[in-house]
């Protein structure tokens with residue numbers, strides 16, 4: 001039940017810290033990671049994998065995009081991310097050393113199920129990341145790592161997104177331990193940061209009311225853009241999907257570097273643009289580039305809503321609104337940055353008087369192709 005919340009979506013966003021904590025529970029201990037669920041694949045097989053393909057749809061595709069940054073960095077195994085409904089129609093290259101990882105909250109999405117069956121039939125190994133115990137996709141896979149987000153009722157996926165990214169990160173760490181690509185200390189450092197995440201998420205949730213006000217002012221907006229870069233890019237796509245899905249507003253997410261290759265032509269006075277700003281401490285120094293993107297679109301009249309690290313002084317002069325998030329490393333930050341975007345979509349849809357839990361034309365789980 002909704003437990004005092006106005007919608008399941010609002011309740012489920014509030015449960016994100018718990019979804020992360022429960023997904024970590026029992027899997028990280030003494031600064032290391034072990035997923036006993038992967039024993040059915042076995043360490044030898046995990047060592048022989050030479051390619052990972054992550055398949056999913058909608059939000060579950062963006063979690064794969066997000067995890068690619070981490071898994072490749074930690075394991076040096078090439079990762080491809082593909083929409084499950086595209087995958088099996090292009091004669092994909094699969095070998096016993098290909099691991100096809102499916103992501104699905106429901107575990108019943110037909111497009112993803114068919115991709116998994118195809119992968120198995122064509123000799124690949126399969127791992128399912130799923131939030132629903134005993135669902136069809138995990139039953140059709142060689143191994144399953146369950147997310148423990150609890151039942152997600154609202155059509156718009158929120159807590160399942162963060163739990164799914166965590167499960168994929170844990171898989172990446174497990175693989176890195178087995179393959180020896182990260183040192184003990186490196187694993188321990190990441191584990192410490194993962195364990196600190198629920199509390200950081202709780203501080204972002206405290207900003208719900210101020211984001212609600214923002215959404216209230218923007219109820220007549222017809223189009224919203226979302227920009228991100230590197231690990232912030234999938235979050236930009238997710239922010240746009242949420243807004244389309246429940247607020248019926250045209251929204252698009254872009255990689256910030258792509259702006260000058262076309263999308264900047266969309267910028268007109270007054271258009272709201274959410275920007276997921278990398279940390280000024282980002283080792284890739286992308287912060288500077290994103291700030292200069294902000295300057296370029298601001299000069300053309302965009303209204304900038306920046307999601308930036310607390311104390312990031314460089315964005316202040318150019319942003320109309322700054323939504324601060326706690327300090328976190330590059331790969332963890334997106335899990336904090338996504339929350340304000342989810343809240344924004346929820347509150348904008350509510351301000352428009354829409355049923356946020358049951359948007360038009362959509363079903364919670366899409367069991368037809």
Ligand code: M6R
Nearest residue numbers: 058059060104105106109156157
């Ligand atoms: O149950 P699944 O994770 O397989 O669902 C996949 C998509 O249908 C789902 O994520 C959809 O995009 C959500 N409604 C997004 O909020």
